[in-house]
Amino acid sequence: MARGNNRRRSMLSWAVMKDGRTLWTLNAVPKTTVYGESLRNFSGTEFRRWDPTRSKLGAALVRTRRAPELLLPEEGTTVLYLGAGHGTSISHLHDHLCGAENDLSGRLVAVDLAPRCLRELTHMAKSRPGLVPVLGDARKHAAWGVLLPRKVNWLFQDVAQAGQVDIFIAACRRFLERNGTGLLSLKAASERWTGEGEEALFTSVEQTLESSGFEVEERIELAGYEDNHVLFAVRKLE
Amino acid sequence: MSPEGVGKDRVPHCGQNIEKGHNYEYLSLSELQPASCLILIAKVVVRGLLRSGKGEDMLLVRRCMWLWYDWRAAAIADDEGTILDDEQWDGFLDQRSVVARLECIAAGGLTPEARTLLERFPDALPRVHGESDLPQADWPLPSQKAQQAVDQAAIAMATLGVAQAAGDPDRRLEHLMRASDEMRSTFITMEARLVEWVGLFLPEARFGADRSALGKTVSEAESLEHLSKTLDVSMPPVGPGKSEWKSLKEWGQSVSVFRGQLDRLENAIRNLSEQHLPSLSALLGPLLAARLCVEAHGRMRLARLPAGTLQVLGAEKAFFNHLKTGAPPPKHGHIFMHPWISRSPRWVRGKISRTVAAKASIAAKIDAFEGEPWGEQEMRELEQKVEDIRQAHSSPPSRRG
Secondary structure, eight states, rough: OOGGGGEEEEEESSSSEEEEEEEEEOOOTOOOOOSSSEEEEETTTEEEOOTTTTTTHHHHHHOOOOOOOOOOOOOEEEEEEESSSTHHHHHHHHHHHTTTGHHHHHHOEEEESSSHHHHHHHHHHHTTEEEEEEEEEEEEHHHGGOSSSSSEEEEOOOOOOOTTTHHHHHHHHHHHEEEEEEEEEGGGGGGGGSSSSSHHHHHHHHHHHHHHHHEEEEEEOTTTSSSSEEEEEEEEEE | OOOTGGGGGOOOOTTTTOOOSOOOOOOOOGGGHHHHHHHHHHHHHHHHHHHHOTTTTTGEEEEEEEEEEEEEEEEEEEOOOOOOOOOOOOTOOOOOHHHHHHHHHHTOOOOHHHHEEEEOTTOOEEEETTTTTTTOOOOOOOOOOHHHHHHHHHHHHHHHHHHHGGOOEEEEEEHHHHHHHHHHHHHHHHHHHHHHHHHHHTOOOOOTTTOOOOHHHHHHHHSSHHHHHHHHHOEEEEEEHHHHHHHHHHHHHHHHHHHHHHHHHHHHHHHHHHHHHHHHHHHOOOHHHHHHHHHSSHHHHHHHSHHHHHHTTTOOHHHHHHHHOOOOOOSSSSGGGGGHHHHHHHHHHHHHHHHHHHHHHHHHHHHHTTOOOOOOOHHHHHOOOOOOHHHHHHHHOTTTT
């Protein structure tokens, strides 16, 4: 296999780079890693490797058949991330959205229910201004909705619990702008087993989304990186 | 639904009831119900009239006002979205007050600005920012500086919420329980090795069932000769080398340290369990009560389990095998550890565990909803019941049935 010089290197955004098959983001906090990922210098700037097996957003960027840029928010905007987890995806998203010391004045509102996850996120928020961790339920908008005075253009949801689609639709109705991008990472194992298999579940979710005023732009299978998961990229029509 | 300060729900986060630790009075929306109901009815009537075409002159009557508010401002607007009045708070640099306001909104209360405006416009319908029935209007949204202040407050709130998670007895009990399980399995392996190791050099030594002092004896012995004298056996022709003996001695030290640690761990579990699950501890003993609570992932979830599930908690493998293949269902899970069940004849264990689980399920509910805890008396009653079952089935059932 020809490697090295033959690798195709392309920038997906100012901070996200695709080098061959691996993804890298420009490290907003130089010389530090968040979850043990590797750091590498590309012509003088330090990048962090975005591990697609650890991040569903990363996996989607690798797997998408469209231009991967379409899955990323515009830098320097406010975005909402439901189900923040331990902050693996969040850290890379922050690299792209805010940059070092929040040069781009982006805002990343990250909601998670588990105090264990928030422990990592609040720690990360100290070194990454622009990241706003929220300890709260993704369904209870009243509790943290005031943190988002305006609607956002990009919303990501990765909550592994039953009724993921309803949570997503409700969140998009309230927080997503018209024509905004919504990404729903759907975990089949979290939904009630209907006996018809995963494929039927994904199809029915797609129909629900279509009938709720969204255009499903792409359905990205994450199998291989994250089994029993599909990521829906939708656009809000109404 | 759950009462305040119970199990997992004790961890305050902005989605739940938060302790009223600050100065703002809460004005609950439910107090406003009568007025807003009237307005809603009026609105529906007016809309109906408009739709039926009669309402051209009714437009004058249509006076539904909305009170919009967020953490730092409040405004009154009519149905068309024209702002009639607003009120803004400029003290947003003080993080503690911002946190208090965010908590107030999360708890469903009104901010001071909103209350001021509600006094001026008692007919207005209060709605927090972002609610779907608010009309489109040019609401006084926070400036960038205010936004930064609220972001800092949000981080402070998250940090506080994380810190308060340590107060959750369910999580503490889980760590204690798992630690004790891990320590016990390590301890048993190490103790068994110590017995084998000493037995290799002193083949005549017999420890029998009581090995509890062996770790201490070995750690206190100065040499193998000293140890053989303590154990009252003769010295073998081959002994360990100097460093080998030291390792053996240190192994004995670890075993005796582990034993002490394990006792202290279990005492800690007993103490916490008696506080957190008083009724269940009285009924089944604190260690079993703690195990059931941990297996059910928390006191509140344990209280919501039916008695039948509580009975087979811990026997998941057998239970799902039963569902899958139709094998006989398990009669008991962790509850088997209780001597009423494990020391009873085989043929009544199922009956007893059913009875005990039913009572334990009630006790778990009393604990979770913080009722009057059960004590000695209820335990005796149940013991009597168990005894009655044993008496009623004193001989094994006939195989020919």
